[in-house]
Amino acid sequence: xxxxxxxxxxxxxxxxxxxxxxxxxxxxxxxxxxxxxxxxxxxxxxxxxxxxxxxxxxxxxxxxxxxxxxxxxxxxxxxxxxxxxxxxxxxxxxxxxxxxxxxxxxxxxxxxxxxxxxxxxxxxxxxxxxxxxxxxxxxxxxxxxxxxxxxxxxxxxxxxxxxxxxxxxxxxxxxxxxxxxxxxxxxxxxxxxxxxxxxxxxxxxxxxxxxxxxxxxxxxxxxxxxxxxxxxxxxxxxxxxxxxxxxxxxxxxxxxxxxxxxxxxxxxxxxxxxxxxxxxxxxxxxxxxxxxxxxxxxxxxxxxxxxxxxxxxxxxxxxxxxxxx
Amino acid sequence: xxxxxxxxxxxxxxxxxxxxxxxxxxxxxxxxxxxxxxxxxxxxxxxxxxxxxxxxxxxxxxxxxxxxxxxxxxxxxxxxxxxxxxxxxxxxxxxxxxxxxxxxxxxxxxxxxxxxxxxxxxxxxxxxxxxxxxxxxxxxxxxxxxxxxxxxxxxxxxxxxxxxxxxxxxxxxxxxxxxxxxxxxxxxxxxxxxxxxxxxxxxxxxxxxxxxxxxxxxxxxxxxxxxxxxxxxxxxxxxxxxxxxxxxxxxxxxxxxxxxxxxxxxxxxxxxxxxxxxxxxxxxxxxxxxxxxxxxxxxxxxxxxxxxxxxxxxxxxxxxxxxxx
Numbered sequence: 001x002x003x004x005x006x007x008x009x010x011x012x013x014x015x016x017x018x019x020x021x022x023x024x025x026x027x028x029x030x031x032x033x034x035x036x037x038x039x040x041x042x043x044x045x046x047x048x049x050x051x052x053x054x055x056x057x058x059x060x061x062x063x064x065x066x067x068x069x070x071x072x073x074x075x076x077x078x079x080x081x082x083x084x085x086x087x088x089x090x091x092x093x094x095x096x097x098x099x100x101x102x103x104x105x106x107x108x109x110x111x112x113x114x115x116x117x118x119x120x121x122x123x124x125x126x127x128x129x130x131x132x133x134x135x136x137x138x139x140x141x142x143x144x145x146x147x148x149x150x151x152x153x154x155x156x157x158x159x160x161x162x163x164x165x166x167x168x169x170x171x172x173x174x175x176x177x178x179x180x181x182x183x184x185x186x187x188x189x190x191x192x193x194x195x196x197x198x199x200x201x202x203x204x205x206x207x208x209x210x211x212x213x214x215x216x217x218x219x220x221x222x223x224x225x226x227x228x229x230x231x232x233x234x235x236x237x238x239x240x241x242x243x244x245x246x247x248x249x250x251x252x253x254x255x256x257x258x259x260x261x262x263x264x265x266x267x268x269x270x271x272x273x274x275x276x277x278x279x280x281x282x283x284x285x286x287x288x289x290x291x292x293x294x295x296x297x298x299x300x301x302x303x304x305x306x307x308x309x310x311x312x313x314x315x316x317x318x319x320x321x322x323x324x325x
Numbered sequence: 326x327x328x329x330x331x332x333x334x335x336x337x338x339x340x341x342x343x344x345x346x347x348x349x350x351x352x353x354x355x356x357x358x359x360x361x362x363x364x365x366x367x368x369x370x371x372x373x374x375x376x377x378x379x380x381x382x383x384x385x386x387x388x389x390x391x392x393x394x395x396x397x398x399x400x401x402x403x404x405x406x407x408x409x410x411x412x413x414x415x416x417x418x419x420x421x422x423x424x425x426x427x428x429x430x431x432x433x434x435x436x437x438x439x440x441x442x443x444x445x446x447x448x449x450x451x452x453x454x455x456x457x458x459x460x461x462x463x464x465x466x467x468x469x470x471x472x473x474x475x476x477x478x479x480x481x482x483x484x485x486x487x488x489x490x491x492x493x494x495x496x497x498x499x500x501x502x503x504x505x506x507x508x509x510x511x512x513x514x515x516x517x518x519x520x521x522x523x524x525x526x527x528x529x530x531x532x533x534x535x536x537x538x539x540x541x542x543x544x545x546x547x548x549x550x551x552x553x554x555x556x557x558x559x560x561x562x563x564x565x566x567x568x569x570x571x572x573x574x575x576x577x578x579x580x581x582x583x584x585x586x587x588x589x590x591x592x593x594x595x596x597x598x599x600x601x602x603x604x605x606x607x608x609x610x611x612x613x614x615x616x617x618x619x620x621x622x623x624x625x626x627x628x629x630x631x632x633x634x635x636x637x638x639x640x641x642x643x644x645x646x647x648x649x650x
Contacts, residue, residue, distance in 0.1 A: 142526060145538065146538075147552045151437040213472075215521070222523075224402075224538070231574065233577070233589055234590075235593065245552075249556065252557070263560075321519060321646050
């Protein structure tokens, strides 16, 4: 495991069910503390070693799989190091902070014979997975329109969040989940994006955008609106308020407050649907490597959402409509 | 009253409290039936006369005020006829279906010494009015981001809905309410719009767009996302599903299902706020004419929302970012 900044919880919660041994941990970014991560890891992997340099760790341990969860600005180079050693990669998103870096990651992936998935763990939340199964089973007909929301508490974010070079921006870090939902639920390809974002009123967080809005058009004239904000009051009961609304020709499905509401000829949308069986993203990824299953997040999905989020950020930076090719 | 196609209910419900006498009704569009309207009007205005030609009615009766609610493609010319006779106008929105027509209406208004308001009656729904008062009273701080939703049942719409020339399109007819909310709640001016819309899967409704999405940027880097659809299932409990979410520096307020939810340091957003006292848009407009009050919808607001909706439609038609001047 390289880095402890990202969502290492996805790994830690699935390790007991995945028959894996965590053999080493190291920082992936300058000054990144890993004591907290190590103290959790050694509970189920007592032989785990601590390294200060991840290159040495990879060369010495030659692991089958590496988890990359360092600071966002270092993700691309760490992922490339792992891929160049033919190691499977489970990585924090976005896997790169610039389109150029992303091309480099993709190139390294195409030359390796490994599996790769980005941490789009919200796909695995029972509410999102249940809603997706409903859409896939035709319960809302053809998807025509999507709106999605990401709303977080800002709190007091560490220094690397406050610089564009080290954080990447709010659309790639927070909005990317909603970008991924749009693609995943619709099954369509992105055609264009117009986005805007603002740093105003960011409570001293430097470059960090605290509000953003993205308008994607997709194939078959599907449109998607995404709003992203860091203005969720500190007093709110939860950190985040993720929402998704997918409008189809035969119904409308929504994810809100961790529940799923379906409105169609057979459902009045008043009661939350029962959830499908729970799955874990890391457990699924490990199963895929072993040829025993299929992770819901493919390498292609991981690259596609990253590229879309980075294009959306560029649209907002340059205030113009951008096309996908 | 000219025409019975639009929201004449705003007038009929307020007449008993407005000390007005409805002296005449006539169609405003070819073939527009007004029997149903007349039968309701004569209950409280028994002397009301029926005309077949609104020009004759205006010339003969010389009313103080005219209500214009004909088919959408005829609104502009009827409004101009009324304004040119110095008659106050309470009119269906959008007051024109093209930017050129809108300039004509505005010119006629500027030359008359009368009041004018468009039927932005949703402002007067207790939920929207309550939410607006909260924002105006600083309960969410500075507005930073808005998302709004209009979702209607399609049903089987009359023929004039199926042609762009006679209907104007879904952004100007349905979306305009949300456009108005964005301006009204934020207090900001529109800077740019990118929009998209689609006629696919419109159940034989010709030109009618059944899905649309608008992305407005406003002064002070405020952004607003609006989604509009006609895909609300016929089985749904209500015709419409109007929603508004306004994100501010100190809180977030939402209108949903006719309720208002406020999340800030003092409110956990779980319970609907009590409503402010009810007011009627037509009663308010009449009071304004009498110098006894102020309608929440000004002539300026009416023109501004119409122009913004027409620019959004143009953006969607031409698939490009458009700027307000």
